[in-house]
Amino acid sequence: MEQHDCWQCGHPSAQSLFCQFCNTLQPPVPDYYRFLGLPKRLNLDAQELQKRFYQMSRLLHPDRFTRATGREQQLSLDATAILNDAYRVLRDPVTRAEYVLKDNGFDIGEQRTKDVPAELLEEVFELNMALEELRMGDSDARGPLEESRQKFLGMRDSIDRELFALFERYDAAGGSDGGKQVLGEIRGVLNRRRYIRNLVEQVEKELAAA
Amino acid sequence: MSQTFQIDFSSAKKTVIVGIDLGTTNSLVAFMDLTGPKVIAGPDEERLVPSVVSLTAEGHMLVGEKARAALIEHPERSVYSVKRLMGKGIADVGEDLSLFPFRIAEGSESVLRLSLGERTYTPPEISAYVLRQLKLNAEAFLGQPVTQAVITVPAYFNDAQRQATKDAGRIAGLDVLRLVNEPTAASLAYGLDKRKDGVVAVYDLGGGTFDISILRLKDGIFEVLATNGDTHLGGDDIDNRLIRIALEDIATEWGTDLSTNGEAVQLLRRAVIAAKEQLSFVPATTIELEYRGRHYRRELTRELFENLIRDIVDRTLGPCRQCLMDAGLEPEQIDEVVMVGGSTRIPLVRSAVEALFKARPHTELNPDEVVALGAAVQAAILAGDVQDKLLLDVTPLSLGIETMGGVVSKLIHRNSTIPASATEHFTTAVDGQRNVLIHVLQGERELAKDCRSLARFDLKDLDPLPAGMARIEVRFLIDANGILNVAARDLRTGKEQSIDVRPSYGLTDDQVEAMILESFEKAEEDMNARQVREARVEADTILTAVDKAKQHDAYNDLTGDEQEAIEVAINELLTVYHADDHHLIHAHVEKLNNATMKLAENMMNTAVTNALKGTKI
Numbered sequence: 008m009e010q011h012d013c014w015q016c017g018h019p020s021a022q023s024l025f026c027q028f029c030n031t032l033q034p035p036v037p038d039y040y041r042f043l044g045l046p047k048r049l050n051l052d053a054q055e056l057q058k059r060f061y062q063m064s065r066l067l068h069p070d071r072f073t074r075a076t077g078r079e080q081q082l083s084l085d086a087t088a089i090l091n092d093a094y095r096v097l098r099d100p101v102t103r104a105e106y107v108l109k110d111n112g113f114d115i116g117e118q119r120t121k122d123v124p125a126e127l128l129e130e131v132f133e134l135n136m137a138l139e140e141l142r143m144g145d146s147d148a149r150g151p152l153e154e155s156r157q158k159f160l161g162m163r164d165s166i167d168r169e170l171f172a173l174f175e176r177y178d179a180a181g182g183s184d185g186g187k188q189v190l191g192e193i194r195g196v197l198n199r200r201r202y203i204r205n206l207v208e209q210v211e212k213e214l215a216a217a
Numbered sequence: 218m219s220q221t222f223q224i225d226f227s228s229a230k231k232t233v234i235v236g237i238d239l240g241t242t243n244s245l246v247a248f249m250d251l252t253g254p255k256v257i258a259g260p261d262e263e264r265l266v267p268s269v270v271s272l273t274a275e276g277h278m279l280v281g282e283k284a285r286a287a288l289i290e291h292p293e294r295s296v297y298s299v300k301r302l303m304g305k306g307i308a309d310v311g312e313d314l315s316l317f318p319f320r321i322a323e324g325s326e327s328v329l330r331l332s333l334g335e336r337t338y339t340p341p342e343i344s345a346y347v348l349r350q351l352k353l354n355a356e357a358f359l360g361q362p363v364t365q366a367v368i369t370v371p372a373y374f375n376d377a378q379r380q381a382t383k384d385a386g387r388i389a390g391l392d393v394l395r396l397v398n399e400p401t402a403a404s405l406a407y408g409l410d411k412r413k414d415g416v417v418a419v420y421d422l423g424g425g426t427f428d429i430s431i432l433r434l435k436d437g438i439f440e441v442l443a444t445n446g447d448t449h450l451g452g453d454d455i456d457n458r459l460i461r462i463a464l465e466d467i468a469t470e471w472g473t474d475l476s477t478n479g480e481a482v483q484l485l486r487r488a489v490i491a492a493k494e495q496l497s498f499v500p501a502t503t504i505e506l507e508y509r510g511r512h513y514r515r516e517l518t519r520e521l522f523e524n525l526i527r528d529i530v531d532r533t534l535g536p537c538r539q540c541l542m543d544a545g546l547e548p549e550q551i552d553e554v555v556m557v558g559g560s561t562r563i564p565l566v567r568s569a570v571e572a573l574f575k576a577r578p579h580t581e582l583n584p585d586e587v588v589a590l591g592a593a594v595q596a597a598i599l600a601g602d603v604q605d606k607l608l609l610d611v612t613p614l615s616l617g618i619e620t621m622g623g624v625v626s627k628l629i630h631r632n633s634t635i636p637a638s639a640t641e642h643f644t645t646a647v648d649g650q651r652n653v654l655i656h657v658l659q660g661e662r663e664l665a666k667d668c669r670s671l672a673r674f675d676l677k678d679l680d681p682l683p684a685g686m687a688r689i690e691v692r693f694l695i696d697a698n699g700i701l702n703v704a705a706r707d708l709r710t711g712k713e714q715s716i717d718v719r720p721s722y723g724l725t726d727d728q729v730e731a732m733i734l735e736s737f738e739k740a741e742e743d744m745n746a747r748q749v750r751e752a753r754v755e756a757d758t759i760l761t762a763v764d765k766a767k768q769h770d771a772y773n774d775l776t777g778d779e780q781e782a783i784e785v786a787i788n789e790l791l792t793v794y795h796a797d798d799h800h801l802i803h804a805h806v807e808k809l810n811n812a813t814m815k816l817a818e819n820m821m822n823t824a825v826t827n828a829l830k831g832t833k834i
Contacts, residue, residue, distance in 0.1 A: 061438050065607055069636065069697045073394055073599040088636040088694055091609075095633060 024066065032079050035086040039093035039106060049107060049174035051097060060094040100170065104193055111187065113194055130158065134206065138213055149214065156210045159203050166200045234365045234394060234600050235355050236592025239344060239382065241300040241425035241451060242559065244268045245589035246351040248359065249602065254406060254593035256586050259354040265585060270346045271295035272333040280350040292479035294333050298453055301425045302329050302340040304377030306722050327722050341724065342732055344385035352389060366391045367596040369588050371426040372398035373446030373613045375659050376671050377722040379700050384724055388732045394599050396698040400430035401610050402591030403557040404439055406582060415552035420570050422533060423558035425451040429537045431544045437605040443543035443632045444613050445536035452560040455526050459489035463504055467513050481508050496522050497562045523565045530569050537573055543632050554578040557587055609634050612695050619656040619665040628693055631661065638694040649681040653689065657701065670721035676705055676714055689714055752802035756794055759806055763787065763813055771819035779815055786812040
């Protein structure tokens with residue numbers, strides 16, 4: 008871990024939130040895991056994460072720095088913004104996995120969501136037929152659409168289970184090459200999940216509009 | 218001779234940060250002492266200061282109750298409900314204007330300018346008059362200058378509306394340490410965290426705005442999970458509906474259209490508000506108007522009233538449902554519901570809220586005061602006096618930038634805890650391009666034209682490079698006030714990149730500075746005028762006394778020189794009397810005083826002698 012001198016007292020190794028010697032707030036590290044002081048694991052305990060978020064908010068929030076110097080107020084603002092961003096991203100398993108992927112050099116842009124995954128080809132074909140009928144004013148299409156929606160929601164649930172199993176494997180692999188390989192699998196699962204989520208949203212929108 | 222010791226307590230006394238509820242209809246100021254938050258009453262003992270200003274013919278600005286009284290006679294020189302106009306351009310307020318008596322001046326596209334008499338005022342300037350009055354009330358009560366404040370805003374206020382509120386504070390001479398969302402402030406005032414941890418919904422229906430916020434309370438942390446609302450929905454809408462109905466009645470009965478008659482409409486406004494308020498307590502009442510010898514009277518039952526306003530009340534339920542959805546909660550998971558704002562006194566509102574959340578709403582605290590009390594608690598948190606509580610609020614609207622084809626790319630989603638940030642990288646599209654324009658918007662819609670334009674940021678003076686080579690990192694940060702800050706860095710050089718900010722609505726920094734300056738000058742002018750008036754009163758007193766004394770025998774006992782000196786002093790005082798310089802007037806009052814010293818002594822002696830003789834003088 009790199010060493011920093013405290014910007015206030017110049018004492019070295021001010022790598023925590025506050026300088027151990029003069030207790031001044033230090034510039035925040037941008038890495039979410041390191042900032043929160045958490046190991047880089049994909050399985051995180053939601054309760055534990057919330058507790059940490061509240062604890063750190065109490066220390067860092069701009070409300071606590073009203074009478075501090077301008078520099079400290081700015082640092083408090085920066086640190087709290089990172090804290091909030093980190094909590095928002097890490098508390099959701101999907102955004103958390105995306106963050107770790109990105110951190111490991113994976114490209115996670117909204118790519119190729121137009122390509123239908125092979126195992127979904129038949130489902131998507133039927134869905135598009137039903138959607139077309141609904142748009143033509145055929146309200147009988149509602150039943151099959153509702154059915155499709157349920158089917159896709161079920162798929163999403165099984166994908167989530169798959170995802171959590173992969174999280175376990177990644178955490179067990181630690182930082183090894185095996186971990187990198189698991190991340191590759193996770194990316195594939197996330198792409199499928201995103202595709203299904205888009206389908207569900209589309210169906211819900213059409214059902215609400217019809 | 219007695220000796221007095223002066224002990225300076227001022228350094229021991231901590232400066233107080235006040236909490237201000239700058240409302241659509243009424244405003245309040247509160248502070249916190251050892252026993253809890255308290256609302257500060259004005260010199261007239263009133264705790265609510267009507268958010269009304271009125272410019273007198275002499276050019277003096279009345280604020281509060283006096284202005285509310287003047288509103289009837291001079292609607293065209295008065296402004297009320299200005300909160301509805303904060304951070305707005307003329308295109309936003311068309312509907313409101315039909316019911317407001319005041320006129321909009323030229324050049325109101327990005328900031329409204331209201332014409333009062335010969336002068337024009339922006340909404341932040343009008344609000345600053347109300348804030349200044351609250352500041353004065355607090356100073357009189359606390360016996361010390363008040364320069365720092367927490368001001369509340371509707372949770373659903375956008376960036377421009379928040380900025381306008383902050384500008385108003387600055388113009389009023391207040392350092393606005395924090396803007397707090399009204400429903401969140403209310404939850405602080407209720408002290409619900411003392412009872413137990415849980416999930417609370419705050420339903421805030423005020424004069425002009427509606428907010429719903431859902432919070433999780435845990436160990437003194439007030440974490441807002443989601444918020445929603447409508448900054449254009451409130452008691453005003455109910456009043457306006459009743460006024461329209463009454464105007465139609467009158468047009469039929471009297472054959473006269475009063476809708477363009479400012480004075481009559483204001484009288485009618487009072488009448489419908491009185492009826493509306495009564496219907497919260499009695500099943501039936503009447504709307505009555507007496508105008509120029511004619512009489513209008515209409516029965517109104519609560520049942521009819523409820524039918525008339527049901528759709529307005531229903532409009533609050535959509536945002537409530539959306540808020541529940543965003544918080545990921547079912548109505549059954551809400552432990553407590555808190556009611557805020559005067560309009561929540563209406564029984565129909567209470568029953569609608571109870572039905573939706575399936576929980577009996579809290580109404581223990583005065584719904585008019587609870588927001589100001591909460592602002593005072595937040596002020597005490599900022600002062601470090603309250604350490605066990607912390608508010609974590611959210612941004613009510615998504616923030617995005619316009620991309621190709623007018624599509625908005627969202628950077629910070631609504632209901633993100635603030636402060637929140639997002640970083641984006643920008644580059645150039647053509648060789649040698651020197652600047653990049655970034656259009657920032659707020660809103661939930663897909664297209665830029667359907668969102669609220671916030672500002673245009675111009676990254677300028679870029680080094681001329683081949684297309685795509687420039688690498689500029691822009692950081693968008695929404696601070697704890699819900700206001701956007703933008704900073705940019707050239708990743709090639711690591712240097713700060715200069716940005717030109719053009720807000721779409723609202724005042725530029727220079728304009729605010731000019732207004733602050735002007736308000737100081739105005740305050741100085743006011744101060745000087747008062748001192749001159751006081752000096753003239755003193756001059757009048759001594760001139761009258763001397764005039765009377767000249768009839769006295771004692772005057773004749775003076776030498777010719779002494780009499781001459783008095784005449785000179787009188788003439789000199791009369792010469793400077795009309796000068797606008799209180800120092801000069803004072804100096805000559807003093808001179809006349811000295812010149813008549815002997816005369817006064819003589820008179821006193823005569824009086825004593827006569828008294829001893831037992832004769833009357």
